[in-house]
Amino acid sequence: MVQWSESERTIINGIFSHLDYDDLGPKAFSRCLIVYPWTQRYFSSFGNLHNAEAIMGNANVAAHGIKVLHGLDLGLKHMDDIMGAYAELSSLHSEKLHVDPDNFKLLSDCITIVVAAKLGKAFTPETQAAFHKFLAVVVSALGKQYH
Ligand code: ZNH
Numbered sequence: 001m002v003q004w005s006e007s008e009r010t011i012i013n014g015i016f017s018h019l020d021y022d023d024l025g026p027k028a029f030s031r032c033l034i035v036y037p038w039t040q041r042y043f044s045s046f047g048n049l050h051n052a053e054a055i056m057g058n059a060n061v062a063a064h065g066i067k068v069l070h071g072l073d074l075g076l077k078h079m080d081d082i083m084g085a086y087a088e089l090s091s092l093h094s095e096k097l098h099v100d101p102d103n104f105k106l107l108s109d110c111i112t113i114v115v116a117a118k119l120g121k122a123f124t125p126e127t128q129a130a131f132h133k134f135l136a137v138v139v140s141a142l143g144k145q146y147h
Contacts, residue, residue, distance in 0.1 A: 008134075018119075025070075032110040046064070069111070104138075108136070
């Protein structure tokens with residue numbers, strides 16, 4: 001089981017209490033589609049993804065980015081059972097959506113970058129360490145139901 005120190009819990013809760021999902025969700029998800037273009041293959045129903053400008057202006061991309069960030073709330077609410085909390089979403093991504101689990105890490109890196117840009121100096125190495133650990137556990141939990 002993953003162990004969290006009090007300071008990690010404080011840092012992680014502190015970060016999330018300041019995050020504006022409506023702003024960061026679209027930024028993180030559009031970055032993922034632009035930087036790692038093969039991730040676009042799952043979103044053929046989203047309309048125009050032809051270039052960075054189209055992706056950043058795409059309302060479906062924005063809405064999905066917000067939805068995915070809200071997906072992190074699950075982990076935040078169940079920090080002591082992140083694997084259990086994501087079992088259902090993991091099955092969905094594996095069995096129904098057929099998303100390659102390597103992509104979870106790519107999106108989590110994009111989330112880290114937009115959070116770092118937002119927090120600026122407050123994103124200290126210690127903050128990054130705690131945030132990275134949280135996202136790494138979520139990524140691992142999302143990959144858990146793949147066989
Ligand atoms: Zn995902 C969906 C979360 C990543 C793809 N997602 C989804 C949802 C959620 C999530 C919550 C919704 C579900 C329902 O509805 O029930 N994701 C998530 C998270 C993450 C993710 C948390 C990490 C962090 N995804 C991802 C990636 C991808 C994806 C990376 C690829 C690339 N998802 C997806 C899809 C879907 C989802 C495809 C479906 C969409 C629609 O709407 O159709």
